[in-house]
Amino acid sequence: MTTLTDRPNTALLVIDVQNGVMDGTHDRDAVVANIATLVGKARTAGVDVVWVQHSSDNLKRDTAEWQYVAELRHAEGESIVHKQYPDSFEATDLESVLAARGIGRLLVSGAQTDECIRSTLHGAITRGYDATLVADAHTTEDLSEWGAPTPDLVISHTNLYWENHQAPGRTAGTTSTAEADFSS
Secondary structure, X not given: OOOOOOXXXXXXXXXXXXXXXXXXXXXXXXXXXXXXXXXXXXXXXXXXXXXXXXXXXXXXXXXXXXXXXXXOOOOOOOOEEEEOOOOOOOOOOHHXXXXXXXXXXXXXXXXXXXXXXXXXXXXXXXXXXXXXXXXXXXEOOOOHHHOOOOHHHHHHHHHHHHHOOOEOOEOEEEEXXXXXXXXX
């Protein structure tokens, strides 16, 4: 039900599942395994997988920390979007990548829940996309030392509010890895 015209297709976004991001995240191995399952399901269904890769002063491009985790590899022809801001749309070519493929519906996975995942979800909805969060395929690090809730609560809260998110003419919500539907 996207508001974007002529965009019937779906894509899986895999956001920032990089060594330096995933090190020390909550339930890392299970989340990476779920993302690998999603990537396999998307490929089997002929759905685009779009990889988003962050760089910053703390995550320098072409370093070991910047690389995607060993368990996940992009396939030839799959797009890689490079970003420097939490919202994967901000100052990137993500919109043009999605437009060229007629994509109006996104399934979102990756890290960090409380920054790049949330920012990208909101960025997608405000740009007219349908955006579904895969509830068991995103994670974050523990920032409770600085007053944040523990990672399990951050993830749970994000799933709760995105499950009930609404916008005119667009669909939000959550799904699980097992229930993820890659049909348009």
